[in-house]
Amino acid sequence: AWADEIAxxxxxxxxxxxxxxxxxxxxxxxxSAPAELPLVVGLDGSFYFKPDAGGRLWLSPHDEIATPPxxxxxEELEVxxxxxxxxxxxxxxxxxxxxxxxGLRSFAPDRKPVIGRDSQNEQFFWLxxxxxxxxxxxxAVAQLAAALLLQRELPFEIVPALYSTDRFR
Ligand SMILES: Cc1cc2nc3c(=O)[nH]c(=O)nc-3n(C[C@H](O)[C@H](O)[C@H](O)COP(=O)(O)OP(=O)(O)OC[C@H]3O[C@@H](n4cnc5c(N)ncnc54)[C@H](O)[C@@H]3O)c2cc1C
Numbered sequence: 001a002w003a004d005e006i007a008x009x010x011x012x013x014x015x016x017x018x019x020x021x022x023x024x025x026x027x028x029x030x031x032s033a034p035a036e037l038p039l040v041v042g043l044d045g046s047f048y049f050k051p052d053a054g055g056r057l058w059l060s061p062h063d064e065i066a067t068p069p070x071x072x073x074x075e076e077l078e079v080x081x082x083x084x085x086x087x088x089x090x091x092x093x094x095x096x097x098x099x100x101x102x103g104l105r106s107f108a109p110d111r112k113p114v115i116g117r118d119s120q121n122e123q124f125f126w127l128x129x130x131x132x133x134x135x136x137x138x139x140a141v142a143q144l145a146a147a148l149l150l151q152r153e154l155p156f157e158i159v160p161a162l163y164s165t166d167r168f169r
Contacts, residue, residue, distance in 0.1 A: 001069035001104045003114075003128035012124045015114060015168050019104040021065040022132075023078040026056055026099040029092040033057050047085040056098065059086055067104070074102040107131045108168070115141060115163040116148050125149060126165060 004014035032055025
């Protein structure tokens with residue numbers, strides 16, 4: 001989330017990587033949710049939920065609140081919105097909220113990650129803007145970043161230019 005701030009400390013022009021807060025709550029419902037329940041996403045993109053162990057559900061209001069980089073925490077309003085949207089589409093009873101948390105999803109303006117040396121200063125290497133896919137893409141992104149940093153052969157077929165800073169300069 002701090003990628004632009006770090007770049008500026010190194011006198012590198014920022015790329016306008018924007019962090020957005022997303023909220024998640026874990027709820028107990030009655031009757032409990034079946035383990036085989038698939039990920040359920042509102043067609044209008046206003047919520048999603050999926051089962052967790054013990055019949056619990058993970059629920060998000062699909063929020064995307066622009067925020068400065070920070071140690072993100074869930075806002076009561078987003079938690080209430082999540083429950084309201086959930087209760088409009090299911091007839092489960094919400095017994096209680098067991099956990100709630102929030103994190104930052106940081107995006108470059110075109111929503112693709114930024115991986116590679118800065119086109120104006122080769123001494124600075126970007127690995128940022130993993131957005132909402134930073135966990136799933138981590139193994140491949142790490143291999144690509146390592147190959148670019150160490151100037152080794154690319155580990156798989158990929159066009160690194162798609163992720164370079166050139167696209168913004
Ligand atoms: C609710 C939610 C759901 C998501 N779902 C998915 C998903 O299903 N699939 C997917 O692929 N991605 C998902 N993501 C996105 C994914 O979490 C991010 O892309 C990824 O975590 C980014 O990795 P990162 O290492 O850049 O940053 P982070 O994972 O945010 O790591 C930064 C770390 O730095 C630490 N830190 C911050 N400041 C300091 C400091 N001053 N000193 C020391 N440490 C510090 C923080 O505590 C944190 O541990 C989701 C994100 C959110 C918020």
